[in-house]
Amino acid sequence: MAFVTSFPPRRVTAKPGQIAAVALIGLFLAIFLIIPAGTVIYTAFTEKGTGALTFVNFLDFFATDLFRRSFFNSVYVAGMSVVWATLIALPLAVLTTRFDFRGSMVIQTLGFVPLIMPPFVGAVAMQLLFGRNGTVNLLLNDWFGVRIPFMEGLNGVIFVQSLHYFPFILINLSTSLRNIDRSMEEAAQNLGSSGFRLFRRIVFPLSMPGYLAGASLVFVKVFDDLATPLLLNVKDMLAPQAYLRVTSVGLTDPMGYVISVILIIVSIFAMWLSAVAMRGKDYSTVQRGGGGLMRRSLSRGESIVAYGVVGFILLLVLSPHIGLLLLSFATVWSYSPLPDDFTMVHYARVFDESSVYIKNTLIYASLAGLIDVVIGGAIAYLVLRTKVVGRRWLDWAATSALAIPGVVLGIGYLRTFYGVTLPDGTPLATLWVMVVLALAIRRLPYALRACYAALQQVSESLEEAAENLGATKQRTIRRIVLPLMTGGLLAGFVTSFSTAAVELSATLMLIQSNSDAPIAYGIYVFMQSPAGRGPGAALGVIAVIMVALCTLLSHYVIERRQKAIGSAK
Amino acid sequence: MNMNASTTGLAPSPAKAISIRDVNLFYGDLQVLKDINLEIQPGEFFAFLGPSGCGKTTLLRLIAGFNTARQGSVVVGGVDVLDMPPWKRDIGMVFQSYALWPHMTVARNVAFGLEERRLPRAEVERRVDAALNLVGLKHLAGRRPAQLSGGQQQRVALARTIAIEPKVLLLDEPLSNLDAKMRVEVRRELRELQQRLQLTTIFVTHDQEEANTVCDRIAVFNEGRIQQVGTPMGLYEKPANLFVANFLGTANILDGHVVGSGADRLFEVPGAGSIPIPAGTTVPRGAKLVFRPQYATIGTVASDAVALAGTITHREFLGATVRYGVQVGTASVLVDVPFHSGDALLETGARTSVGLQPSSAQWLAE
Numbered sequence: 001m002a003f004v005t006s007f008p009p010r011r012v013t014a015k016p017g018q019i020a021a022v023a024l025i026g027l028f029l030a031i032f033l034i035i036p037a038g039t040v041i042y043t044a045f046t047e048k049g050t051g052a053l054t055f056v057n058f059l060d061f062f063a064t065d066l067f068r069r070s071f072f073n074s075v076y077v078a079g080m081s082v083v084w085a086t087l088i089a090l091p092l093a094v095l096t097t098r099f100d101f102r103g104s105m106v107i108q109t110l111g112f113v114p115l116i117m118p119p120f121v122g123a124v125a126m127q128l129l130f131g132r133n134g135t136v137n138l139l140l141n142d143w144f145g146v147r148i149p150f151m152e153g154l155n156g157v158i159f160v161q162s163l164h165y166f167p168f169i170l171i172n173l174s175t176s177l178r179n180i181d182r183s184m185e186e187a188a189q190n191l192g193s194s195g196f197r198l199f200r201r202i203v204f205p206l207s208m209p210g211y212l213a214g215a216s217l218v219f220v221k222v223f224d225d226l227a228t229p230l231l232l233n234v235k236d237m238l239a240p241q242a243y244l245r246v247t248s249v250g251l252t253d254p255m256g257y258v259i260s261v262i263l264i265i266v267s268i269f270a271m272w273l274s275a276v277a278m279r280g281k282d283y284s285t286v287q288r289g290g291g292g293l294m295r296r297s298l299s300r301g302e303s304i305v306a307y308g309v310v311g312f313i314l315l316l317v318l319s320p321h322i323g324l325l326l327l328s329f330a331t332v333w334s335y336s337p338l339p340d341d342f343t344m345v346h347y348a349r350v351f352d353e354s355s356v357y358i359k360n361t362l363i364y365a366s367l368a369g370l371i372d373v374v375i376g377g378a379i380a381y382l383v384l385r386t387k388v389v390g391r392r393w394l395d396w397a398a399t400s401a402l403a404i405p406g407v408v409l410g411i412g413y414l415r416t417f418y419g420v421t422l423p424d425g426t427p428l429a430t431l432w433v434m435v436v437l438a439l440a441i442r443r444l445p446y447a448l449r450a451c452y453a454a455l456q457q458v459s460e461s462l463e464e465a466a467e468n469l470g471a472t473k474q475r476t477i478r479r480i481v482l483p484l485m486t487g488g489l490l491a492g493f494v495t496s497f498s499t500a501a502v503e504l505s506a507t508l509m510l511i512q513s514n515s516d517a518p519i520a521y522g523i524y525v526f527m528q529s530p531a532g533r534g535p536g537a538a539l540g541v542i543a544v545i546m547v548a549l550c551t552l553l554s555h556y557v558i559e560r561r562q563k564a565i566g567s568a569k
Numbered sequence: 570m571n572m573n574a575s576t577t578g579l580a581p582s583p584a585k586a587i588s589i590r591d592v593n594l595f596y597g598d599l600q601v602l603k604d605i606n607l608e609i610q611p612g613e614f615f616a617f618l619g620p621s622g623c624g625k626t627t628l629l630r631l632i633a634g635f636n637t638a639r640q641g642s643v644v645v646g647g648v649d650v651l652d653m654p655p656w657k658r659d660i661g662m663v664f665q666s667y668a669l670w671p672h673m674t675v676a677r678n679v680a681f682g683l684e685e686r687r688l689p690r691a692e693v694e695r696r697v698d699a700a701l702n703l704v705g706l707k708h709l710a711g712r713r714p715a716q717l718s719g720g721q722q723q724r725v726a727l728a729r730t731i732a733i734e735p736k737v738l739l740l741d742e743p744l745s746n747l748d749a750k751m752r753v754e755v756r757r758e759l760r761e762l763q764q765r766l767q768l769t770t771i772f773v774t775h776d777q778e779e780a781n782t783v784c785d786r787i788a789v790f791n792e793g794r795i796q797q798v799g800t801p802m803g804l805y806e807k808p809a810n811l812f813v814a815n816f817l818g819t820a821n822i823l824d825g826h827v828v829g830s831g832a833d834r835l836f837e838v839p840g841a842g843s844i845p846i847p848a849g850t851t852v853p854r855g856a857k858l859v860f861r862p863q864y865a866t867i868g869t870v871a872s873d874a875v876a877l878a879g880t881i882t883h884r885e886f887l888g889a890t891v892r893y894g895v896q897v898g899t900a901s902v903l904v905d906v907p908f909h910s911g912d913a914l915l916e917t918g919a920r921t922s923v924g925l926q927p928s929s930a931q932w933l934a935e
Contacts, residue, residue, distance in 0.1 A: 190730075193682075206672060480605035
């Protein structure tokens with residue numbers, strides 16, 4: 001592996017324990033991330049059967065009408081989702097950062113929407129609300145005699161995705177706006193600028209880096225998403241095609257791998273583009289003692305418009321949740337604005353038959369979160385506090401998981417571990433542990449950032465003080481570093497847990513039997529058939545509540561801890 | 570500097586006077602500016618000096634239009650600007666943080682105000698060139714602010730402001746983000762530039778040395794009030810109250826009380842001795858005795874001076890002078906003695922007497 005590449009001889013200052021940690025983590029990342037991803041890429045470039053290196057698979061891909069269409073559809077859907085997400089996020093961001101607006105808290109809370117429910121969960125409910133014969137179109141048809149094709153084909157995917165992922169733009173853009181120092185604006189006013197010109201020439205360009213960061217994230221998320229198009233029955237996009245090729249044509253078909261490589265390339269390209277756009281542009285200009293941008297009070301008329309816009313957007317954003325809730329209690333809901341009648345029978349059925357999904361989810365997500373925090377914490381410590389050789393490689397390797405979509409990782413695991421069998425003959429690839437590992441690898445970059453942040457808050461002098469008073473490295477870590485990092489580690493755990501709990505793309509590839517399946521898989525299976533929609537929705541509601549509760553609880557714990565540490569100072 | 574303003578390529582209109590009358594300013598219930606009255610002459614380099622939180626920056630921002638006052642008027646060049654928005658005032662301000670826009674090059678930053686004024690492109694370019702020439706940064710026009718040193722950024726901020734040919738120039742702690750050596754260099758340049766442009770300038774600082782070295786006149790602020798207005802020397806020699814005496818330079822302040830009356834008044838410092846109060850000196854109620862360390866002697870007492878008995882508590886060698894700390898009664902007094910090579914220094918713990926000319930003493934109240 002790359003991190004055992006020979007370096008010029010240098011004085012070894014690392015402790016054996018540190019070297020062992022680097023080696024173990026390196027081995028883990030190699031086996032469960034780099035080799036599977038590498039296998040996928042390698043397979044895409046080899047000829048089926050002979051194994052000779054070739055470009056022919058890519059030529060085949062672009063010669064096939066379906067794949068070309070899928071490629072353009074994916075780009076189109078991801079691009080349009082960014083456009084719509086921007087249209088939703090921009091007014092909200094400006095309103096919360098530039099005006100004294102009471103609704104700011106509500107808008108900030110929206111930031112958690114993508115965390116607590118993945119878009120595919122609400123997709124079916126959205127069809128019932130906005131589809132051709134959904135609530136909105138039935139009403140529109142009754143009143144005005146028109147229907148709007150919100151959910152027709154690609155529109156549906158764009159609609160669901162942009163409603164779901166706009167908070168990524170909202171959060172990044174708001175942060176950028178808040179980090180602009182007041183003097184930036186005052187200097188412009190002092191030189192004769194005001195109003196919209198000032199916004200266009202100073203405020204907007206300064207917030208650009210944050211916007212681009214959010215926008216590229218949305219693009220990648222939508223481009224890689226497998227479950228939402230599948231549930232909306234849109235098959236001519238890249239991720240669904242990769243899944244369908246591997247599951248229906250088979251593991252040896254090169255097209256699934258070609259698509260995987262394209263998904264990886266586009267992910268990297270989008271991230272690279274936003275990195276380039278942001279290079280040398282740390283526009284965070286807030287000065288000590290300075291403040292963010294000036295806030296203005298809204299006039300009465302403006303207030304009414306602002307509340308109207310926010311209310312409308314809020315209603316849209318919450319519509320998947322509302323729809324899901326209605327669906328979970330509905331007896332029959334079709335060709336009518338609202339369900340015919342309400343019932344508890346779906347919940348009963350879910351608790352009766354499907355509690356295994358819930359149990360599996362709790363186990364998988366907890367384990368994945370735990371693995372992430374342990375490995376993330378270790379890498380963070382090695383990078384920030386030691387000089388051990390190879391620590392940077394660990395960081396890069398772990399972070400590179402960002403570029404590997406879930407469906408690609410799933411394919412990689414199947415390809416790499418299918419041949420490996422346990423003594424009883426079951427292939428390693430289909431073992432439930434693999435799902436846990438895939439989830440952990442996928443969430444590792446985020447957990448790693450949380451661990452970095454947590455460790456950076458612990459001043460090195462606190463450790464030095466402990467060592468000065470006679471504590472060994474290990475004891476210092478245990479008695480000083482870990483207790484002070486708890487909040488940050490917990491935050492990392494919760495992010496990993498809550499997103500792993502509802503992730504589907506890798507899971508869809510790896511799960512072979514219902515008894516091993518987590519809740520996201522259960523929802524997907526239920527939602528496939530009209531009769532399963534009710535229980536599927538009930539399961540979705542349970543998933544949302546589960547994740548929301550965990551998130552709330554951890555916020556509460558972290559805040560209490562922060563207060564306790566703060567007051568002890 | 571005999572260059573006149575036209576050689577700079579920027580041709581400001583004749584220098585403007587600033588007249589501030591009866592300004593009171595509140596943050597909520599807190600009054601941060603109290604009865605401010607100030608006349609600043611055309612072309613004057615004027616300093617607002619005071620500790621942090623004294624209101625000096627608040628007043629500067631009021632002039633620029635970033636604060637609003639409930640009462641009073643701020644007249645610049647004959648026009649009351651208080652009801653104008655900042656962008657209509659034509660008052661140039663250099664921000665403490667410089668506030669250079671990181672997404673624009675140096676040239677674009679400097680051009681900004683001119684573009685906002687919709688000047689023809691040729692004129693914009695000419696003035697950008699002139700302003701950058703003036704601060705000696707023409708060769709960096711294509712750089713971004715982040716690629717410049719602190720001193721260069723400061724000059725760009727200055728060029729950006731003077732390019733619009735403002736009526737007056739406001740400088741908010743312009744030297745605070747520079748290192749000590751740059752500070753001395755830049756303050757000299759600021760003075761030179763101000764002289765060339767003949768621009769009425771207000772300089773906000775908490776550093777008395779800065780104010781003394783570059784400014785024609787200084788207003789000393791404390792707790793929202795102007796304590797005294799005067800030239801640097803005038804303020805040092807004749808402070809109006811204890812705050813000004815203490816803030817500008819080092820001052821010995823001794824508690825005591827007046828005894829006697831008429832020509833025979835004495836100021837008695839408990840445990841140390843009495844000083845005759847020169848005839849014609851007004852001693853305000855509750856006044857204390859104030860004198861500068863270099864106006865007293867130690868060990869030797871001239872015939873027309875008063876001796877105060879005390880003990881040397883510490884000694885600091887400052888190079889040109891030696892500073893002694895002397896315990897006089899309940900008060901601690903500093904005495905600066907010029908140092909000449911070969912001088913023997915007095916030892917701490919020794920009994921001594923401090924000599925003070927009554928004419929170099931002052932009696933000041935809070």
